[in-house]
Amino acid sequence: MTTWSFTEMVAALPEIFVAISAISLLMIGVFRGNGSTRLIGWFAVVVSVVAIAVVAGTASGPESAFNGLFVADSFARFTKVLILVGTGLTLMLSLAYVEKEDMNRFEYPVLILFATLGMMMMVSANDLIALYIGLELQSLALYVMAAFRRDSLRSTEAGLKYFVLGALSSGMLLYGASLVYGFAGTTAFDGIAKAVTTHPGTGVLVGLIFILCGLAFKISAVPFHMWTPDVYEGAPTSVTAFFAVGPKIAAMALFIRVLMDAFGPMVVYWQQVIILIAILSMVLGAFAAINQRNIKRLMAYSSISNVGYMLVGVASGTETGIRGVLIYLAIYLAMTVGTFACILSMRVRGAMVESIDDLAGLSRSRPLMALALAAFMFSMAGIPPLAGFFGKLYVFFAAVEVGLYGLAVVGILTSVVAAFYYLRIVKIMYFDEPAEALDRSPGREVGLVLAGTGIFTGFFFLLPAPFLEAAGYAAKSLFPG
Numbered sequence: 001m002t003t004w005s006f007t008e009m010v011a012a013l014p015e016i017f018v019a020i021s022a023i024s025l026l027m028i029g030v031f032r033g034n035g036s037t038r039l040i041g042w043f044a045v046v047v048s049v050v051a052i053a054v055v056a057g058t059a060s061g062p063e064s065a066f067n068g069l070f071v072a073d074s075f076a077r078f079t080k081v082l083i084l085v086g087t088g089l090t091l092m093l094s095l096a097y098v099e100k101e102d103m104n105r106f107e108y109p110v111l112i113l114f115a116t117l118g119m120m121m122m123v124s125a126n127d128l129i130a131l132y133i134g135l136e137l138q139s140l141a142l143y144v145m146a147a148f149r150r151d152s153l154r155s156t157e158a159g160l161k162y163f164v165l166g167a168l169s170s171g172m173l174l175y176g177a178s179l180v181y182g183f184a185g186t187t188a189f190d191g192i193a194k195a196v197t198t199h200p201g202t203g204v205l206v207g208l209i210f211i212l213c214g215l216a217f218k219i220s221a222v223p224f225h226m227w228t229p230d231v232y233e234g235a236p237t238s239v240t241a242f243f244a245v246g247p248k249i250a251a252m253a254l255f256i257r258v259l260m261d262a263f264g265p266m267v268v269y270w271q272q273v274i275i276l277i278a279i280l281s282m283v284l285g286a287f288a289a290i291n292q293r294n295i296k297r298l299m300a301y302s303s304i305s306n307v308g309y310m311l312v313g314v315a316s317g318t319e320t321g322i323r324g325v326l327i328y329l330a331i332y333l334a335m336t337v338g339t340f341a342c343i344l345s346m347r348v349r350g351a352m353v354e355s356i357d358d359l360a361g362l363s364r365s366r367p368l369m370a371l372a373l374a375a376f377m378f379s380m381a382g383i384p385p386l387a388g389f390f391g392k393l394y395v396f397f398a399a400v401e402v403g404l405y406g407l408a409v410v411g412i413l414t415s416v417v418a419a420f421y422y423l424r425i426v427k428i429m430y431f432d433e434p435a436e437a438l439d440r441s442p443g444r445e446v447g448l449v450l451a452g453t454g455i456f457t458g459f460f461f462l463l464p465a466p467f468l469e470a471a472g473y474a475a476k477s478l479f480p481g
Helices: 006-032 034-057 074-100 107-124 128-146 153-184 189-198 201-218 228-234 237-243 246-262 264-288 295-316 319-344 367-380 387-401 405-431 444-462 465-476
Strands: none
Touching: 006 034, 006 107, 034 074, 034 107, 074 107, 074 237, 074 246, 074 319, 074 444, 074 465, 107 128, 107 246, 128 153, 128 237, 128 246, 153 189, 153 201, 153 228, 189 201, 189 246, 189 264, 201 246, 201 264, 228 237, 228 295, 237 246, 237 295, 237 319, 246 264, 246 295, 246 319, 264 295, 264 405, 295 319, 295 387, 295 405, 319 367, 319 387, 319 444, 319 465, 367 387, 367 405, 367 444, 387 405, 387 444
């Protein structure tokens, strides 16, 4: 019988804390009913904050547990902090939204916590089985959240599409994992790395392709992006905000860990695949968003484009590239949460508005919000000295460092194209004839999130050193040699 010591379990203490907290909040909701949704929501925010402290506090603990199935290195800790920050911020944005949109059910914040638990397990997975368990825990919660508004046809459709396509991608990933196990003789990442060092074999290559297809769906990379625009538009806006942040960060971190830890010796095989996916994602994300008038669909294509930029850093296969991706993830988190804070504040006569045209004249009716949204748009376009510029700079620099000049050029050109639809929003806000004024008072929570993300995005260049150092330390843990 296998036994684990208390010291070893310290590595998984953040996950244990989140799991116990989620179950406890579920029980509170069962006994107190939907009237406790706001209370449970604030408790969930507190859980996220405390979990960040626990992650930081376990930095000196063991880096692996459960017979090597679970790893708690610097890379895992860095991405867990990003995931938990994203969870806390999106929960704060959701508090007022769920009340106004008749979604006041206590299961909502509990599902977010369970999804977060799955994400944390994903980034710490050191085995194909542990990977699949974390991935499915996250996915099952997200399927329910996408269809959370049972009285909405769009929400139900979004949930069904996400479930069907998500199940397909999970099946592909599982099939790929079984092939790798059959030819490598192990599901452990370090064991797979040793097996493929000498002779990868055709079976392992085919298995790797299936695993990459399954993971590409989770990060919504082209050509596995088809679910993203419909789910982003159809799901409740607060759910879309969560989809765009936490799951994206976790899936990208898992993508990196699988490639670097398990298939690192096969970089010459998977590098070309990643380059192709990156180019397709950047190009489609840039051009498909041009004609979009729904801001949630536009953000969907924007996320696809951003995934392409991140994959530029992954394609380099170097420590510098992974550091660039981690920095990009932190900046992407702030820009995306801030943008969705603005979107969640867009109400006319109490009803949500999602059309870009409804932003006309926002600079006159809500000058501070217009300024914040303009900053986020300029940042996403990669205009210096805003944070988004540095995110792209680091991943493009990593590509150039290893001779991937064409990939960097494509990234720059698509950034120029994408700048068109970002700047169009700024033009509508400041120069078009005013539409009907938006309702006042988006709420204190939204205001706090907007202020925090706006300051980070606008003034990142003043103090980038702590983030660069933390990201560099996290990336180094994947390259022990």
